[in-house]
Amino acid sequence: MLKPASSLVQKYNVPGPRYTSYPTVPYWEEASFSREAWQQSLQRAFAESNASEGISLYIHLPFCESLCTFCGCHKRVTKRHEMEQPYIQAVLKEWDLYCQLLPDRPMIKEIHLGGGTPTFFSVAHLQQLIQGILAKAIVAPEHEFSFEGHPNNTTREHLQALYDLGFRRVSYGVQDYNEKVQKAIHRIQPYEHVQRVTEWARDIGYTSISHDLVFGLPFQNLEDVLNTIQQTTQLNPDRLAFYSYAHVPWIKGNGQRGFKDDDVPKDELKRTLYEEGKKKLLAHGYHEIGMDHFALKSDAMYQAFQQGSLHRNFMGYTASKTQLMIGLGLSSISDSWYSFAQNEKTLEDYYARLEQNEIPVFRGHVLTAEDLMIRRHILNLMCSFQTSWAEPEMQFPELPEVLKQLEEMQEDGLLTLFEDHLQVTEQGKPFVRNICMAFDLRLKRKVPSTRIFSMTI
Structure with a gap:
């Protein structure tokens, strides 16, 4: 018997990670990490995968002309466009340092430009960036930019120039069309612009x-969410x-203090915004794929979900999986599968490291065998709403304790347990972060003494 949604919200609305990585960043063991360890991991991953699948690049372009108060990204708010050229040159130098470490020309399967605001940069500077990247690489026959x-x-x-360079996917941040909400988050953009x-x-x-739509924003109500989705589906x-x-x-300080805590929808109201919004999306032909993502049947993301090849990394969900992802630009995170490495977070530190001809990583984590398992x-749960421990390499000593916690979640209707695997139910999909937390051994062993994660609901 399914439990009422309200009781599930009350029980499972706790602080929890979003699992763009495991271990999550607060649990990285930086004492065992070094730039040399990262470089060895990078070279290992490159040798294993470049020829067969290629690599991914995430390029962080951090500048914004104004501050959006809902944003949690690393950015530099400025109207000084003369900052573009030095930054492009720095990113290209970082790429050159990486290429010097690699024994062969990298084959690029995936590029994603994130921010900040990538379209803060001029067309000419974006062309300079991508042409400089591709000049030292091979483009994979099947690629996604x-x-x-x-x-x-x-x-x-912007659109034409990037299309001519091989880009075929673009994401627009919409958030919400209600003017009061837009003013609260300092993101004024009418429907006509979108x-x-x-x-x-x-x-x-x-x-x-x-x-990209966001629910739970300050002053947002159900009518706002439904109206935004209605306008979105027209496009x-x-x-x-x-x-x-x-x-x-x-954590984010002044950026999220442009409104009062009481202005933000809480608990049951926030869950209602999601559930009713989801119903409207499904009614318009969108299908749920992974956590918080929806796609039409014709989209590559839906097809990857159906084929079981959907992947999740620091860029979010992707239909184009590679073992090695190199992050370029300040605060970017790289992932070799065996280790993570994050770049310096401030522009000044990022530039300083590059001036010393150093790859500008300042922290990271080398994954243990347990971490990898x-x-x-967690990737199985986040990408396909299921996981299995049938194979010995997917079993671990704490599994009985985890199964006991999963049995309680089964009683609450969030998942179905089988002898050697589990399947998340429809009712359980909004709680997939909580299900992942049952497997998070590092979180179990060391519960944070202070609140470092957002609420799961």
Whole structure:
């Protein structure tokens, strides 16, 4: 018998990770990490996978002309566009340092430009960046290049220039169309701007257009969410991210203090925003794939989900999996599967390390054998809503304790347990972060003494 949604919210609305990695960043063991260890891990992953599948690049472009108060990204707010060229040169130098470590030309399967605001940069500077990257690489026959575009400053010239360089996917941050909500989050953009850039991208030939929507924003109510989704479906994007706003002002400081805590929807109301929004998306032909993501059947993300090849990393969900992802730019995180490495977080430190001809990583984590196994369980849950411990390499001493916790979740209707695997139920999909937490051995062994994660609901 299914339990009422309200009682599940009360029980499972706890602080928890979003699992873009395992171990999550607060549990990285930095004492065992070094730049030399990262470079060895990088070379190992490259040798294992470059020729067969290629690599991914995440390039962080951090500049924004104004501060969006809902944002948790590392950014530099400025209107000084003369900062573009030095940053492009720094990223290309970082790429050159990586290429010097690699025995062969890298084959690039995936590029994603994130931010900040990638379209803060001029067309000429974006062309310089991508052409500089590709000059030292081979492009994989099947590749996916994507970027995040701000509806207010993405021009047709941006879209055409990046299309000509091989980009076929663009994501637009919409958040919510209600003016009161937009003012609270300092992100004023009318529907007409989103419509314009969406239609431009479709006209140019982009094969996947995505809109990012956020629920749980300050002053947001159910009517706002449903109206935003109604307007969004009129534009028929190929895929959607329908995110929960992570209210963490104790971490992000002034950026999330542009409104009061009481202005943010809580618990049952926030869950209602998601559930009713999800119903409306499903009614318009979108299918749930992974946590907080939806796609039409024609989109590559849906097809990857159906085929069991969907992957999740620091860029989010991707249909184009590679073992090695190199992050370029300040605060970017790289992933070799065997280890993580994060770049310096400030522009000044990032530039200083590059001036010393050093790859600008400042912290990271080398995964243990246990980490690698738990990471596979969590990726299975996040990408396909199931996992199995049938094989010995997927078993661990604490498994009986984990199964006991999963039995309680089964009683609550969140999952179905079988002898050697589990399947998340429809009712359990919104609680997949909680299910992942049952497998998170590092979190079990060391519960944070202070609140470091957003609420799971």
